[in-house]
Amino acid sequence: MTEDEVYKRLQPLFEETFDLVSIELTPNLTASDVEEWDSLSHIRLIVAVETEFGISLNAGEAGELENVGQFVQMVMDKVSH
Amino acid sequence: MTEACTNLTWVDIVAGYTREISFEISQHDMDQFAALSGDHNPVHQDPAFASQQGFDGCVVYGGLIVAQISRMIGMVMPGRFGLWTGLNIQFRKPLYVGEDALLTLTVDHKSEAAKMIKLKIRVTTARGLIASAVCESVFTG
Numbered sequence: 001m002t003e004d005e006v007y008k009r010l011q012p013l014f015e016e017t018f019d020l021v022s023i024e025l026t027p028n029l030t031a032s033d034v035e036e037w038d039s040l041s042h043i044r045l046i047v048a049v050e051t052e053f054g055i056s057l058n059a060g061e062a063g064e065l066e067n068v069g070q071f072v073q074m075v076m077d078k079v080s081h
Numbered sequence: 082m083t084e085a086c087t088n089l090t091w092v093d094i095v096a097g098y099t100r101e102i103s104f105e106i107s108q109h110d111m112d113q114f115a116a117l118s119g120d121h122n123p124v125h126q127d128p129a130f131a132s133q134q135g136f137d138g139c140v141v142y143g144g145l146i147v148a149q150i151s152r153m154i155g156m157v158m159p160g161r162f163g164l165w166t167g168l169n170i171q172f173r174k175p176l177y178v179g180e181d182a183l184l185t186l187t188v189d190h191k192s193e194a195a196k197m198i199k200l201k202i203r204v205t206t207a208r209g210l211i212a213s214a215v216c217e218s219v220f221t222g
Contacts, residue, residue, distance in 0.1 A: 040166060043195035043219065050192055051199070062194035 001079050006053075006072050013048045017041050027069025053079055087160030091220050094198060098188040100158045104149050106141045108178055114142050141176040146204055146212050149184050154218060158186055159198060162222030166197075170214035182206050189215070196220045 007025055014023050018036040031037040046062055049055070049071075055078040065071050115121055123130035124140050131139045147170065154165050176182060183205050190199040202214040 040219075043192070043197050044167075044217070046195040047190065047192045047197050047199060047217070050194070051190055056192070057194035059194050059196070 001076060003072060003076065006075050006079075009052055010049070010068075010072070010075075013045065013052055017045045017048055025068055027067060027072070029068040030066065049075065055079060084156055086156050087158065089158065089160045089162065090222055091162075091196065094159060094188060094191060094220070096188050096191050098158070099185065100153070101183055101185045102149065102153055102157060103181065103183050104152075105181055106145050106176065106178055110145055111139065111142065111178060114145055114148075118142070118144060120144070136175055136177075138177045141178060141180075143170070143172050143212075146170075146172070146176060149182075149204070150202055150214060150216065153184055153186050153202070154200070154216060158188075158200075159218050159220055162220055163198075163218040164221050165216065165218050167217035168214060169216075170202075170212055172212050174209060174211050176204070176206065176211045180206050182211060 011023070011025060014025060015021070018034055018041055020034075020036065023034070031042065046057060050057060053075055055075065057074070057078070061074060065074065111125060115126065120142065124134055124136065125131075125142055126139060128139055147168070150168070150170075151165070154163055185203045185205070187201045188198055189201045192198070197217055197219050200216040200218065202212075202216060203210060204212040204214075
């Protein structure tokens with residue numbers, strides 16, 4: 001799976017989770033950049049990504065993520081294994 | 082009689098876990114919900130009107146079906162340490178007063194990272210599927 005494909009599949013998940021009509025996903029995007037990105041929507045996003053890509057994250061892995069770019073890389077790593 | 086909440090731990094909850102509760106909505110339940118909610122729509126209160134609308138009797142309030150979901154989530158699964166955070170429900174057939182119904186819950190997804198579970202719910206009677214729902218609950222235990 002390419003990085004572009006991951007971003008494309010993440011786009012609707014972010015929009016639905018944060019109730020946004022559109023959001024520009026960039027590698028440096030963080031929770032502080034999105035007003036609706038609180039702790040509950042964060043865990044909803046994790047569950048949505050796990051379901052969409054058929055992967056499982058543990059608490060440590062989720063806690064290490066600092067931006068969307070790292071999130072995308074983690075998804076690609078998980079999907080490829 | 083007051084039921085006790087289950088004390089399930091996070092380890093107890095596994096994907097595929099299923100529980101069922103049976104229920105029947107009475108006219109008393111309907112009257113209480115009308116008073117509580119302020120919803121006096123005649124489809125729920127007037128058999129003649131409900132019949133004109135094509136129903137076989139007064140239609141049970143969707144809110145009363147949601148109340149049974151609350152009972153399942155709060156008391157059975159996940160129980161004491163669950164915090165209900167989301168619900169998406171579709172009402173597919175009317176439920177009628179006095180009809181025997183079964184609510185079945187299945188754990189669809191368990192996220193270790195989020196400590197959240199996604200639950201699928203089906204409400205059925207002898208006539209088939211009454212409602213289906215997807216719920217989410219954070220586990221606080």
